[in-house]
């Protein structure tokens with residue numbers, strides 16, 4: 001089931017302002033149950049093995065497509081699932097609870113596709129967008145380079161306009177999630193010395209990939225380096241116009257990415273809490289007591305419960321603001337991502353502590369949760385970048 005009650009005010013919302021009730025609608029609650037069952041059946045039992053293999057298998061990616069989960073947030077008119085933001089967030093949380101490498105496919109595909117849907121030329125919207133929205137093809141997000149991370153405007157990859165109107169690309173993108181299987185890449189390049197966005201088909205001549213297998217966290221997400229050597233793309237593959245690559249195209253994609261990562265981080269925190277509750281019930285230590293009976297263990301669980309719930313509420317709020325297309329959605333999404341990614345790391349760290357030596361082994365999921373949670377504090381704007389940004393933003397006063 002895909003819930004498509006886009007723009008239906010959360011029945012719970014108070015449009016008169018002054019506060020938002022964040023309970024789920026019946027359709028959203030039913031969708032969440034469905035996503036939870038999907039994650040429990042198809043992801044949770046396999047996530048550890050996928051991490052060891054450093055690969056979410058193609059067969060599972062096909063299943064995600066069949067279920068309509070990839071591109072679910074894209075409007076129906078362009079071939080997407082038309083899922084409204086809160087339901088989409090609930091889906092993302094459940095995928096993140098199961099496996100962050102799965103959630104990251106949804107994140108990068110959807111962040112590239114929303115930007116292409118908004119900024120693509122008529123030809124791109126006709127030929128490429130429907131394939132992406134329906135997930136027949138997969139998109140990757142190509143910003144980072146060996147010398148370019150948090151400061152996107154410093155992009156070094158070049159795009160030079162040719163006499164026939166086409167563009168010639170030269171450069172090196174690093175850390176590209178699912179770059180190994182992407183059919184299209186949303187690419188940031190320097191054109192006429194200004195950051196500019198393009199969509200690049202993986203079939204373009206001069207495009208090649210080198211998988212990266214030497215990092216910790218979301219290790220199964222097929223992270224790849226992309227090389228562009230005199231790679232020629234047609235004029236109409238420029239997105240927006242020259243110079244608006246960061247200010248418009250990539251900032252829109254990153255806003256979506258932060259929303260997705262925020263919910264995925266809530267999923268990690270919830271996964272830690274679930275693992276800890278069951279371990280604390282089963283493990284007997286100290287005068288024959290269950291861990292759960294020790295006060296300091298209860299304190300760890302309390303902290304984890306409260307911060308997970310707080311992060312989820314921030315995500316729901318950001319989702320509601322997105323649903324009503326309130327401009328406050330952007331800063332509130334930043335806050336949600338900042339809080340949720342920190343909550344995930346704190347929860348994972350505490351979860352290992354609570355599990356003792358078992359927490360450091362592959363027999364339990366919590367060490368993987370810690371590896372994955374660190375990624376959440378680095379991607380789509382690191383915690384440091386958010387610490388310097390949120391302070392100056394105009395925020396809603398409730």
Ligand SMILES: Cc1cc2nc3c(=O)[nH]c(=O)nc-3n(C[C@H](O)[C@H](O)[C@H](O)COP(=O)(O)OP(=O)(O)OC[C@H]3O[C@@H](n4cnc5c(N)ncnc54)[C@H](O)[C@@H]3O)c2cc1C
Nearest residue numbers: 141142143144148149150175176177375378379380382384
């Ligand atoms: C698993 C994984 C998947 C990824 N997938 C993708 C992808 O699909 N596409 C893509 O384009 N990129 C991807 N990235 C790259 C990611 O976006 C970058 O790692 C991120 O933007 C940070 O850049 P950096 O790692 O170069 O760190 P840097 O920008 O070099 O920062 C290093 C440190 O300095 C801090 N710092 C930087 N600037 C400032 C500042 N102004 N003030 C204070 N502190 C600062 C940072 O917070 C960080 O702690 C991925 C990364 C990982 C780990």
